[in-house]
Amino acid sequence: MKYAIKEGFTGFKRAPISMLITVFIMTLSLIILGIFWLTYSNANSLMQSLRNRVEFEVFLSDSIDVNQTNAIKNLIISIEGIKNADYVSKDEAAEIFKKEFGEDVKLVLDFNPLPASFKIFLDDKYKNTQSTQIIESQLSLVSGIEKVKYRKTLLRLLDERSETFLKVSFGIGILLLLASFFLATNTIRLIIYAKRKIISTMKLLGATRGFIRTPFILQGIIQGLIAGMFATLVLFFSIFALTNLIGPDLAIFIKIENYFYFAIIVTGCSLGFFASLYSIRKFLKEDIAI
Numbered sequence: 001m002k003y004a005i006k007e008g009f010t011g012f013k014r015a016p017i018s019m020l021i022t023v024f025i026m027t028l029s030l031i032i033l034g035i036f037w038l039t040y041s042n043a044n045s046l047m048q049s050l051r052n053r054v055e056f057e058v059f060l061s062d063s064i065d066v067n068q069t070n071a072i073k074n075l076i077i078s079i080e081g082i083k084n085a086d087y088v089s090k091d092e093a094a095e096i097f098k099k100e101f102g103e104d105v106k107l108v109l110d111f112n113p114l115p116a117s118f119k120i121f122l123d124d125k126y127k128n129t130q131s132t133q134i135i136e137s138q139l140s141l142v143s144g145i146e147k148v149k150y151r152k153t154l155l156r157l158l159d160e161r162s163e164t165f166l167k168v169s170f171g172i173g174i175l176l177l178l179a180s181f182f183l184a185t186n187t188i189r190l191i192i193y194a195k196r197k198i199i200s201t202m203k204l205l206g207a208t209r210g211f212i213r214t215p216f217i218l219q220g221i222i223q224g225l226i227a228g229m230f231a232t233l234v235l236f237f238s239i240f241a242l243t244n245l246i247g248p249d250l251a252i253f254i255k256i257e258n259y260f261y262f263a264i265i266v267t268g269c270s271l272g273f274f275a276s277l278y279s280i281r282k283f284l285k286e287d288i289a290i
Contacts, residue, residue: 019223022187026227027234029180030268034235036176038256040169045255047162051127054155056082056120058139059147064116072144076118079138081126086119093117115146129159184275188220192279216280217273224272228265236261 060072069087076085088096093114097103126135132155139148192199202212243254 018187018191019219022184022191022223023227023230025183025187026180026224026268026271027230029176029183029271030227030231030264031234033176033180033267034231034260034264036173038235038239038254038260040173041257042255043165044162047158047165050154051158052124054127054132054151055122056132056135056139056148056150057117058120058142058145059115059117059149061144061146062115064144068144069116072142073118075142076120076139079135081123081131081135082120083123084121086121088117088119090114090116127155129156180271181275181278184220184224184271185279188216188223188272188275189279191219192216213277213280217276220272220276221269222272224268224270224275225265226268227272228268231268232261232264235264 058076060069064072073085073087076082093116097114120139122132122135126132129152132150132152136148136150139145199212239254239256
């Protein structure tokens with residue numbers, strides 16, 4: 001293990017240019033992966049925030065009294081998928097209208113034409129087209145409810161686009177991971193190929209595969225660690241500059257999870273490990289000419 005660790009670090013002195021190229025390519029790959037993940041997570045977060053705004057509003061008949069209102073509320077919240085229902089009286093509806101449009105509907109028309117209503121909030125797992133259609137049909141059957149309203153078009157659009165977005169993002173993510181892996185593999189393979197004579201000699205002297213493999217794997221992990229730290233710095237300062245450029249109003253839409261930068265470094269180490277393992281396995285299985 002002492003020999004493996006020593007060889008893992010001395011590789012940077014023996015082939016600095018190859019090592020720098022490998023670190024550069026891995027850094028570039030990690031930056032691209034990081035940008036993709038930020039784009040995906042923020043787009044997904046935006047769609048989820050739009051989905052969270054989906055709520056029902058049911059308008060009641062003017063002939064409904066207080067007791068009937070309470071009975072209707074009990075029927076509403078008993079429907080599967082409905083989390084809560086807030087009552088909005090005719091006077092409260094007029095106040096909301098005044099705040100939004102700046103006009104007092106009572107003064108304009110000499111009476112309040114706005115109906116009492118319930119704002120209905122759904123459980124998260126029911127905020128989809130199929131579930132809301134079932135809930136809409138059940139609400140329509142409740143006596144005293146004249147009209148059921150919700151953002152049907154928005155929800156249908158979100159369902160269609162989110163499914164497409166998920167499939168496309170998954171495909172792009174797999175392609176980026178494979179591209180990053182093979183780029184790292186090819187550059188690491190060049191380093192290993194430069195040491196083919198040493199590997200052949202070690203094999204002739206009876207060195208085990210594990211003994212030969214370990215220094216290269218450690219090199220790959222170190223390269224991935226360095227690449228991960230460089231990528232983290234580039235992404236951090238790029239995001240910092242971007243948030244200052246677009247201003248605080250738009251910057252709130254850029255959300256970064258606490259584990260993001262740590263995940264970049266871990267991904268770099270994993271990329272270096274698997275790329276080195278794959279590359280050296282190819283060489284150990286083949287007869288290397290001196």
